[in-house]
Amino acid sequence: MRTLVLVLMVAIMVSCKNEDQNNPQDTNVLETNNYVAPTLEIYDFEGLKPFLETATDTIYVVNFWATWCAPCIKELPYFEALNAAYSEKNVEVVLVSLDFPKKYDSHLKPFIAKNELKSKVIALNDMDSAIWIPQIDSDWSGAIPATLIFNKDKRQFYEQTFTYEELEAEIKQFL
Secondary structure: OHHHHHHHHHHHHHHOOOHHHHOHHHHHHHHHOOOOOOOOEEEOHHHHHHHHOOOOOOEEEEEEEOOOOHHHHHHHHHHHHHHHHHHHHOEEEEEEEOOOHHHHHHHHHHHHHHOOOOOEEEEEOOOOHHHHHHHHOOOOOOOOOEEEEEOOOOEEEEOOOOOHHHHHHHHHOOO
């Protein structure tokens, strides 16, 4: 099973490539943009666990993504729009980056700044995905984008991309 998950992760990484990742302008984003990106929080899976459960009425939308994943980048504005539209309705968006640690400074941080992400961004630095993927959802193949929506009473996992309308329809089931 572990081998299958690792093979799937490699296949996903090869097939899901962000065309903008080699854009030379990205290297200067932090210097030229007035947006001040928050400090990147980096956790292993044990550190991420508190972001995956709650005893409150807050609805959490946790999206697993990476800068090298074109479908992830395409849907990211929808999560940002949801965060803005529903922040007053007790909804919190958390973007969990699965970027490689050696790319945090060259790709992830400039991407956050360039796109002025307002949602909480966390980097998951835990290479033992065969252990943590099934703990997030037992049916998750490891493919991204993937999203977990939950509150204290309900939990739903989605291994798919979203449009804004689809994402909003799912959130409304939790309100």
